[in-house]
Amino acid sequence: MVQKIALRASVAILALAGLALLALLVLGLTRAITSSASAASAESGTEAAATIATKNPVAPVPETASADLPQAVESPKSSPLPLAGSSPFTVKRVLQIDEPFVHGFYKWDDEGVPDGPIIITVDLKAESISVFRGGYEIGAAAILYGADEKPTPTGVFPITQKSKDHVSNLYHTPMPYMLRMTNDGISIHGSDVEYGYATHGCIGVPTPFAELLFQQVKLGDRVIVTDGKMLNVGQTIVAG
Numbered sequence: 001m002v003q004k005i006a007l008r009a010s011v012a013i014l015a016l017a018g019l020a021l022l023a024l025l026v027l028g029l030t031r032a033i034t035s036s037a038s039a040a041s042a043e044s045g046t047e048a049a050a051t052i053a054t055k056n057p058v059a060p061v062p063e064t065a066s067a068d069l070p071q072a073v074e075s076p077k078s079s080p081l082p083l084a085g086s087s088p089f090t091v092k093r094v095l096q097i098d099e100p101f102v103h104g105f106y107k108w109d110d111e112g113v114p115d116g117p118i119i120i121t122v123d124l125k126a127e128s129i130s131v132f133r134g135g136y137e138i139g140a141a142a143i144l145y146g147a148d149e150k151p152t153p154t155g156v157f158p159i160t161q162k163s164k165d166h167v168s169n170l171y172h173t174p175m176p177y178m179l180r181m182t183n184d185g186i187s188i189h190g191s192d193v194e195y196g197y198a199t200h201g202c203i204g205v206p207t208p209f210a211e212l213l214f215q216q217v218k219l220g221d222r223v224i225v226t227d228g229k230m231l232n233v234g235q236t237i238v239a240g
Helices: 002-057 207-217
Strands: 107-108 117-122 128-133 136-142 155-158 161-167 173-182 186-191 203-206 222-226
Touching: 107 117, 128 186, 128 207, 136 203, 136 207, 161 186, 173 207, 203 207
Parallel strands: 117 222, 186 203
Antiparallel strands: 107 136, 117 128, 128 136, 155 222, 161 173, 173 186
16 A cells, blocks of 8 residues: 555656656747747848948048138129210210101211211111111111011021122022021011011111111121110110
């Protein structure tokens, strides 16, 4: 009887020892798995950080010497405007015209007028052209200008070509004393200036007037075409 009790106690002790050993094995395995997972997570985070750093590199900020810094720019000093009458582009004289200013009429008077820059003004509304030399009006005439479907452009145009006996390439008509203003053929030239007629955009002037103008103008002289702007003595001729 005593032997049976001792045997049962031994078996119970062995079972408890086995359970304790199993618990230790499970605990060790759990710690190993947790440690591996933490290491893998840390490694993954490092790789992710490295990837982000590669995709968004931060450029080093260079040291900037004081000489490379933007310097203050001194504002340009404005020059006083010329007084009326002191500039060659100010109207100093307007021709006295007593005759009716009708189609075909022109007047030219450059006697006593000093040499100076030539500027031509054309006002489409007034159907007139004026020629200024050094600010003095030396010529004026009634004009023809472009019809509605072929309007004369407004603006500032330099004379780019002179041709005494020019013939239109498009319309095959004479354009005596032609002064070209644009590349597409707009020009000042001699014409039969009669009431009710129009041009294909050119400025037609009486042929004798065109000859006098042709003698005065040089390449580069400017033509100012407006639509309703008249000039009086003392006003500045705006030419670009």
